Amino acid sequence: IVELNFGFNKIKGGHLGQFGERIGRCAQLTIVELNFGDNKIAGEHLVPFVQGIGRCARLTSLKLNFMNNAIQDHGVIALAWGLSLATPAAVLYVKGNPIRAN
Numbered sequence: 001i002v003e004l005n006f007g008f009n010k011i012k013g014g015h016l017g018q019f020g021e022r023i024g025r026c027a028q029l030t031i032v033e034l035n036f037g038d039n040k041i042a043g044e045h046l047v048p049f050v051q052g053i054g055r056c057a058r059l060t061s062l063k064l065n066f067m068n069n070a071i072q073d074h075g076v077i078a079l080a081w082g083l084s085l086a087t088p089a090a091v092l093y094v095k096g097n098p099i100r101a102n
Contacts, residue, residue: 043075
């Protein structure tokens, strides 16, 4: 089980892909909870992030908090698509982002 809180750190997301890749190398992880709430993350770094995490072969539960960032429509779509490939049980929090309801 891994639970990490990176909230309120002004993270912009440039290294999220590398972070996800490294988490994905942890072959024994089954439950991952990551809080990136209240940062400045935009959508362009989210696909490599979830692709990396998706490499956790034993992952059964994934909870991601990206509330109050700068993620727009395309970022949420990419994130949801990546999560659908990563694990059958994912919870995603994106409240407070500039997402249009289309």
